[in-house]
Amino acid sequence: MKPPIRVAVTGAAGQICYSLLPRIAAGEMLGLDQPVILQLLEIPAEKAQLALKGVAMELADCAFPLLHGMVLTSDPKVAFKDASWCLLVGSKPRGPGMERADLLKDNGRIFVGQGEVIDEVAADDAKVVVVGNPCNTNAMICASRFKRLPKTSVTAMMRLDQNRALAQLAAKCGCGINDISDIVVYGNHSPTMFADFFNAKVNDKEVTEVIADRAWLETDFLSIVGKRGAAIIEARGVSSATSAANALIDHVKSLNTVGSGIYSMAVRSAGEYGFASEIWSGMPCRTIAPGRYEIVPTMALTAFARERIAKTNAELLSEREVVQSLL
């Protein structure tokens, strides 16, 4: 039996984690032969801590053989201690009448503190995945506190956007999910994101050949994918949870697996694909060693794609402007 890996998860009593934690404990994220210790962080409020206790009771009642321990805490130093994976799901929801700038700053402060503690106490090989919104900018803030760990070890989740794009394309083509490849979502996890259908393939044929309706691709498809989160909130009354948890599992599995193909992840930009340096942007990535990625440098961009990328880049830059004092 392999030694257990410590996985720190924040926002552990929230709705995404309710779908996420059982799947990690069942071995779906790190492998069916890999024991885990879950280190679960929640805010100190009594209600949140009680809810966290309830979640842990349920996980215990699942009797997962791979779950070798659980730590429940409101102290980030305890949660991130020796963690090899830090999954930053917890953040504040946007309150009534709250401006986006206030949300950026409020949540930004969470990631200043957590970035500092992760850098201080997490494992040397720690990988950090940010889900809490605005996830790209929060990842940038978190990494800005790193002195010991490489900033490139912080990524943010674009995988839900990729999966949404995949599902829409498969439905339109009338094919299976696995028939589609190379669909990459660039930019911010917000409606400005760009799902690059030009490079996507259906069984090695270009999507633009299989779907002749270019107007659908350029308008409906991009709009459905970009606004899917809002559509789910309208239908369910709360934001995506099961699909977000599933995307996070996919994100970690791809990042951990050499040969997992090209996938979308928000990573530190060094100016690739027209993005400004030092922002965290969705880009095509591939895994070069377990937990280590490179940005795929060879995707061709059409003029349409470049225009969309410029728009989402501008939004990321404006977010950076708002949180400048936290960097």
Ligand code: NAX
């Ligand atoms: P919930 O409100 O259900 O849960 C969030 C939990 O985080 C709460 O229990 C809260 O007490 C906790 N929390 C707040 N501040 C914390 C802190 N400083 N330390 C530890 N825990 C803290 O939200 P949920 O639906 O689970 O969503 C979590 C985050 O994911 C939100 O920011 C949401 O916007 C974001 N999402 C990101 C997605 C992505 O693709 N990147 C998609 C889904 C989701 O919208």
